[in-house]
Structure formats: structure tokens, C-alpha cells
Amino acid sequence: MSVTEGGAPIRVKQQLPLQRRGTWLQDLGDWWTFLILILLVIIFSITAPGFATGQNFVSTTVSASNTVILAIAETFVIITGGIDLSVGAILGLSGIVGATVMQNMMVHGDMPALILGVLAGLGTGIVAGAVNGFVISFMEITPFIATLGMLGIGTGLTYLVSNGTDIVNIPPELSTFGDAVLFNFLGIPALLALVLLLLAWFFLTKTRFGKYTYAIGSNAEGTRRSGVNVKAHLFKIYTLSGLLSGFAGVLIVARLATGSPLEGTNDELNAIASVVIGGASLFGGRGTLFGSTVGALVISVLVSGLVIMGVQPYWQQVTIGVIIILAVYVDQRRYRNRVLK
Amino acid sequence: MPNGVSSPYVLQAQGISKNYGKIQALAAVDFAIGAGEVVGLVGDNGAGKSTLIKVLSGAIMPDAGELQLKGENVRLKSPADARRRGIETVYQDLSLAPHLTIADNLFLGREMFHSNFSRMFGVLNRKHMMERAQQILDELHVTVRSMKSSIAELSGGQRQAVAVARAVLWGDSMIILDEPTNHLGVEEVEMVLNLIRRVRERGIPVVFISHTLPHVLEVTDRIEVMFLGRKVKSLITKDTTLDEVIAYITGSRVA
Ligand SMILES: Nc1ncnc2c1ncn2[C@@H]1O[C@H](COP(=O)(O)OP(=O)(O)O)[C@@H](O)[C@H]1O
Ligand SMILES: [Mg+2]
Numbered sequence: 001m002s003v004t005e006g007g008a009p010i011r012v013k014q015q016l017p018l019q020r021r022g023t024w025l026q027d028l029g030d031w032w033t034f035l036i037l038i039l040l041v042i043i044f045s046i047t048a049p050g051f052a053t054g055q056n057f058v059s060t061t062v063s064a065s066n067t068v069i070l071a072i073a074e075t076f077v078i079i080t081g082g083i084d085l086s087v088g089a090i091l092g093l094s095g096i097v098g099a100t101v102m103q104n105m106m107v108h109g110d111m112p113a114l115i116l117g118v119l120a121g122l123g124t125g126i127v128a129g130a131v132n133g134f135v136i137s138f139m140e141i142t143p144f145i146a147t148l149g150m151l152g153i154g155t156g157l158t159y160l161v162s163n164g165t166d167i168v169n170i171p172p173e174l175s176t177f178g179d180a181v182l183f184n185f186l187g188i189p190a191l192l193a194l195v196l197l198l199l200a201w202f203f204l205t206k207t208r209f210g211k212y213t214y215a216i217g218s219n220a221e222g223t224r225r226s227g228v229n230v231k232a233h234l235f236k237i238y239t240l241s242g243l244l245s246g247f248a249g250v251l252i253v254a255r256l257a258t259g260s261p262l263e264g265t266n267d268e269l270n271a272i273a274s275v276v277i278g279g280a281s282l283f284g285g286r287g288t289l290f291g292s293t294v295g296a297l298v299i300s301v302l303v304s305g306l307v308i309m310g311v312q313p314y315w316q317q318v319t320i321g322v323i324i325i326l327a328v329y330v331d332q333r334r335y336r337n338r339v340l341k
Numbered sequence: 342m343p344n345g346v347s348s349p350y351v352l353q354a355q356g357i358s359k360n361y362g363k364i365q366a367l368a369a370v371d372f373a374i375g376a377g378e379v380v381g382l383v384g385d386n387g388a389g390k391s392t393l394i395k396v397l398s399g400a401i402m403p404d405a406g407e408l409q410l411k412g413e414n415v416r417l418k419s420p421a422d423a424r425r426r427g428i429e430t431v432y433q434d435l436s437l438a439p440h441l442t443i444a445d446n447l448f449l450g451r452e453m454f455h456s457n458f459s460r461m462f463g464v465l466n467r468k469h470m471m472e473r474a475q476q477i478l479d480e481l482h483v484t485v486r487s488m489k490s491s492i493a494e495l496s497g498g499q500r501q502a503v504a505v506a507r508a509v510l511w512g513d514s515m516i517i518l519d520e521p522t523n524h525l526g527v528e529e530v531e532m533v534l535n536l537i538r539r540v541r542e543r544g545i546p547v548v549f550i551s552h553t554l555p556h557v558l559e560v561t562d563r564i565e566v567m568f569l570g571r572k573v574k575s576l577i578t579k580d581t582t583l584d585e586v587i588a589y590i591t592g593s594r595v596a
Contacts, residue, residue, distance in 0.1 A: 206464055207465060208463035214441060215449055218440035226436060226450035285438070
């Protein structure tokens with residue numbers, strides 16, 4: 001183009017310089033995980049008798065609700081370019097604290113015990129998440145190390161609080177609630193996960209909070225220069241992650257009528273896998289709750305199918321580990337092609 | 342009317358000094374810029390350009406000197422403080438978020454809401470922001486495929502244009518551009534230079550820093566040359582030549 005005088009319009013050649021779409025994986029975009037989910041369901045329906053039953057639908061979606069809730073937490077964190085390795089540990093600690101409070105308060109009646117226990121569980125999650133947020137935002141320790149520390153702290157405290165044994169003396173009302181199934185297909189935990197998912201989707205896509213979450217993952221320094229309080233936002237993100245983990249912990253106590261110190265072990269693995277399978281980038285700035293949910297369902301269906309087929313449970317963990325590596329590999333390939341600076 | 346009426350300048354800096362240990366980065370520098378003026382700031386590496394810009398954009402406080410904005414004495418305590426007063430800086434390394442849309446970037450940190458109720462929950466009025474963003478890009482004659490494109494999908498020149506547009510949107514006192522034509526193709530350089538001309542038409546002063554002297558000569562009204570922390574020469578662009586500017590920059594000629 002030529003040098004133009006004052007009012008002439010500036011035309012720039014329209015081009016697609018940074019997103020070279022080439023490989024079939026990229027063309028499939030965010031849908032390839034959804035296709036895998038459908039494929040898994042079809043394969044297991046054919047090969048695993050008992051998979052395509054109403055009963056298995058309820059039990060799979062109920063156990064998936066746990067992964068979905070942690071994946072929601074991890075989605076917010078990973079979009080900011082961070083990671084939370086402590087979601088499983090916080091889940092475990094919150095459940096144990098909640099169950100312990102309930103057990104000790106039962107003498108004052110079921111309802112007070114239930115309410116105090118739930119509050120204690122959620123409160124534990126908030127406090128643990130806030131500690132993560134403080135360490136990351138204000139002590140300026142990387143999320144990986146900060147939450148790895150919390151993973152150790154949470155796991156240790158869980159055993160200290162419970163003495164390593166199950167807590168079974170909790171209000172029966174709670175497990176009646178946690179066990180309920182609506183219309184023969186929708187378990188209460190699945191319903192609650194769905195409600196949380198819709199709320200989280202609203203906040204991530206429609207509000208300033210969600211916008212800053214993406215902006216920080218995309219360009220933290222630029223976002224700070226734009227006048228956004230990045231540290232305060234990250235503090236809120238990790239606190240939110242703790243709260244959601246605590247919620248999942250209390251929900252498991254409700255479902256199983258037991259507080260077990262083993263709950264939450266390795267759950268961060270599933271949560272992170274769900275999010276990266278769902279197309280989020282560990283480099284930050286990209287990820288959707290739809291994708292993470294599909295990711296969580298892929299894992300849950302896989303686990304459920306393998307269990308029904310009688311595969312040794314330890315193979316599930318191996319499978320999920322392999323899936324994480326593959327999903328991150330795909331992410332890096334996409335990232336390199338896009339040259340996001 | 343405040344006493345500013347008597348001053349023809351939007352921003353005036355007097356006797357600005359800044360030391361880093363023994364290094365005198367700025368030695369009693371005077372600088373002034375008026376409405377609709379494009380002033381080029383040139384000088385060799387280490388001459389003090391960036392330091393002066395940091396003072397004008399609130400990034401650092403000078404050891405000595407005074408700043409007047411629209412005739413009023415001001416102290417710019419932080420970049421946020423400068424932005425509140427309508428001084429916008431486009432940094433060399435862009436402050437845009439590549440994953441966000443153009444509209445989301447133009448309003449980053451300055452979101453619009455439907456009502457006070459929606460502000461409470463932070464519910465964005467994206468439609469309104471989109472329209473305002475379209476309007477400002479139209480006014481600046483910047484064409485992009487869609488307001489919903491992410492910055493990552495734009496060319497280098499278009500990104501720079503969006504960064505300048507954001508500065509125009511919020512900088513109602515002054516705009517500072519640090520090396521805005523670096524790493525751009527010929528066409529894109531023209532686009533950015535035209536953009537600067539449009540900003541001048543709007544009456545907003547522009548400070549333009551560049552090592553590429555032909556760009557400086559092409560778009561500025563006045564050129565301020567810095568040498569070892571001092572402002573050594575003020576040249577009227579239409580009355581000077583590339584050789585003369587270079588002579589002052591290298592110190593082979595002194596005022
Ligand atoms: N933060 C700093 N600490 C120490 N010295 C600095 C700092 N910033 C700039 N200087 C020094 O001040 C002088 C002017 O630098 P600068 O304003 O960056 O020049 P320019 O932008 O014209 O290249 C140089 O000698 C530089 O080394
Ligand atoms: Mg410099």
C-alpha cells in the first residue's frame with residue numbers, strides 16, 4: 001500500500017499469520033474429546049455387559065460429579081496459567097474435618113451436627129485455598145511448589161485429624177440426601193455438580209472475574225499494566241479452588257456416609273487430566289468448562305468401563321497418566337504452531 | 342478558568358533530573374508538548390529517552406523537577422495515577438492479552454456494565470463495549486475482520502493499531518508510543534504512522550520514540566534530541582534533515 005494522506009482509509013491485507021491451521025487434530029478443534037467420549041460409550045456399551053444400564057448411568061455420573069467439581073476448580077486455575085496440585089488433598093482434609101465435627105456434635109442433635117459439619121468442611125477448603133493464594137500471590141512462590149506444599153500439608157493433617165481411621169458416626173440425614181436419586185437417573189451429587197457447573201460457566205464467560213482470569217493467563221504483566229490487581233485476583237482464584245475442593249469433600253462424606261482419610265488421594269491427577277483433555281492450555285489463557293467437563297466424563301466413563309470389564313483398578317491410573325501426557329503433547333503442538341507471544 | 346489557559350502546552354516538564362547511583366540518567370531536562378502536536382524523542386542508547394518517558398508515564402518519580410498537566414502542577418505517583426489523568430503509554434512489548442478479543446482488550450481494566458446491579462456481580466455489558474470498540478476503530482480507520490477476533494489472530498501491525506487505539510480511547514491528555522514501528526513490515530509501518538496522524542487530528546499530543554529516524558521525520562512536528570541525559574537540541578521537523586538529526590544524536594554537532 002502507499003503512503004496515504006490524512007483521511008484515506010488504511011487497508012491491511014487480511015491474513016491469518018499466527019494460526020496456521022494444518023493438522024487434522026487442530027481442525028477437529030475442541031470437538032475431538034467429545035468424539036472420544038461418544039466412542040468410549042459406544043465401545044463399552046458393546047463390550048462391557050452392564051455398562052449401558054440405568055444403574056450404571058447413575059453410579060458413573062455420581063462418581064463423575066466429584067471429578068467434575070475438582071475440574072471446575074482446576075479450570076479456573078489453569079486458565080490463569082497456574083496449577084493446583086492440592087485439590088485432592090484439600091478435598092480429603094475438608095471431608096475429614098467436616099465428618100469429625102459432625103461426629104463430635106451429634107450429641108447436640110443431628111441437624112446442628114450436620115450444619116456445623118458442612119460449614120467446617122467448606123471453611124477448611126476456603127482456608128486451605130486462601131493459604132495457597134497467599135503463598136502464591138504475596139510470598140511469590142510458584143503455584144506448582146506452593147500447591148505441592150499444600151498437598152503434603154493437607155494429606156498429613158487429614159491423617160492427624162482422623163488418626164488414619166474412618167469416621168462413620170455422622171448424621172443419617174446427610175447420607176439420605178447424598179444418596180437420593182431424582183427421577184431414577186439424576187443423583188443428588190450429579191445435580192449439585194451440574195448447578196455448580198452452570199454457575200461457574202456464568203462467572204467465567206459473562207463477568208469481569210472470568211475475563212480477568214483469561215487475561216492473566218494470557219499476559220499477566222500486560223493485565224497488571226492495564227490496572228488490574230493481578231495478585232488479588234490470583235488470591236481469589238486459589239481460594240475458590242479450595243472452596244470447590246472442600247465442597248467436593250463434604251459431598252463425598254454425604255454420599256458414602258463416611259469420612260475416610262483415603263478420599264481425595266490422586267484426585268488432582270484426574271482433575272488436571274480432565275482440564276487438559278478438555279483443551280485448556282497449561283501455558284494459560286485458554287480453556288473452557290465444557291471441555292473440562294467432557295474431559296472429566298471421558299475419565300469417569302473409562303474408569304467405569306474398565307471396572308465392569310474386570311480390569312485391575314491400578315490400570316486406570318496408568319491409563320490416566322498416559323492420557324495426561326498425550327493431552328499435554330497435543331497442547332504443546334498447538335501452542336508451537338500458534339506462536340502466542 | 343484555571344491558570345492553564347495561559348500555557349499553550351498540555352504537558353510541561355521542567356528541570357527533570359534522575360540519578361541511578363553515579364549515573365545521571367536525566368540532567369535538568371525540559372520538555373513540553375501542546376495539543377495536536379507529535380513530538381519525536383530521539384537519542385543514542387543510554388541517552389535517557391526511556392527514563393524521561395518513565396517519568397512522564399508515572400513509572401518512576403524524578404529526583405528533581407516539576408510537571409504541569411494542563412497548567413496544573415502534578416506529581417505522577419504511579420502508572421495508574423498517570424492513566425487516571427489521561428496519559429496513556431503504549432509499551433514496546435505490548436500490554437495486550439493475545440487470547441482475548443479486540444473489544445475485551447480495549448476495555449481491559451475499564452469494563453462496562455449494564456447497571457449498578459450488574460456491576461455488583463461484575464456482569465459485563467459486552468455488547469456496549471463491542472459497539473464502542475467498533476466506533477473507535479472506525480474513527481481511526483483501522484479495519485479488522487471482527488471485533489470478536491482474538492489479538493493472536495491479528496498481524497503485527499493490527500496488534501499495534503489496537504494498542505494505539507486503546508491509548509486513544511483512554512488517553513485524553515497525552516499518548517506516549519515507545520518504538521511502535523519496531524518489527525513491522527512496510528505496510529504496517531504506514532498504518533501506524535497514519536494512525537499517529539489521526540490522533541494528531543483529534544488534538545491529542547503524541548510523544549513518539551523511535552530509533553528509525555525516517556519514521557520520526559515522516560510523522561513528527563518537532564524532534565527533541567537527547568545526548569547523555571541532556572536534551573541537546575530541539576528541531577522543527579520540516580526545517581531539518583536526517584543528517585542534521587544524526588549529527589546531534591552522535592554528538593558530532595553541539596547546539
Ligand atoms: N533502572 C536503572 N538502573 C540503573 N541505571 C539505569 C536504569 N535505567 C536507566 N539507567 C541508566 O540511565 C541511562 C539512561 O538510560 P535510558 O533512559 O534507558 O536511555 P535510552 O532509553 O535513551 O536508551 C543509561 O546510562 C542507563 O544505563
Ligand atoms: Mg530505551
